[in-house]
Amino acid sequence: MTCNRCGTCCKLFMINLNEEEYRSKRYKTQFTEFVDDFEEAELVGANILAQNEDKSCIYLKEGKCLIHDKRPQSCRNFFCDSKEERFQEMISMIKQKLHK
Numbered sequence: 001m002t003c004n005r006c007g008t009c010c011k012l013f014m015i016n017l018n019e020e021e022y023r024s025k026r027y028k029t030q031f032t033e034f035v036d037d038f039e040e041a042e043l044v045g046a047n048i049l050a051q052n053e054d055k056s057c058i059y060l061k062e063g064k065c066l067i068h069d070k071r072p073q074s075c076r077n078f079f080c081d082s083k084e085e086r087f088q089e090m091i092s093m094i095k096q097k098l099h100k
């Protein structure tokens with residue numbers, strides 16, 4: 001399934017920031033409090049991008065990513081036509097959502 005820029009992935013999945021992204025403080029995260037120890041931040045989910053009430057990404061507006069050029073690495077890694085095993089369940093979820 002090729003990307004049709006539907007933004008469904010940005011509505012379904014939580015985005016984990018990597019250490020550099022988290023420490024940069026350039027993204028809005030779920031927690032307003034900063035956790036200095038990155039391992040702990042990951043454990044408690046402090047490095048997850050903030051979400052709207054409907055669980056979509058805070059940076060998704062009218063189906064478009066407001067920070068597309070600066071989106072986190074997790075967003076860059078994912079493609080709907082990826083053959084990587086780790087993404088197959090996510091791709092299935094997107095397909096299900098699109099065909100409802």
Ligand code: SF4
Pocket residue numbers: 009010015057058059060061064065066067068071072075
């Ligand atoms: S940062 Fe952009 S690409 Fe990543 S989930 Fe949010 S809206 Fe989607």
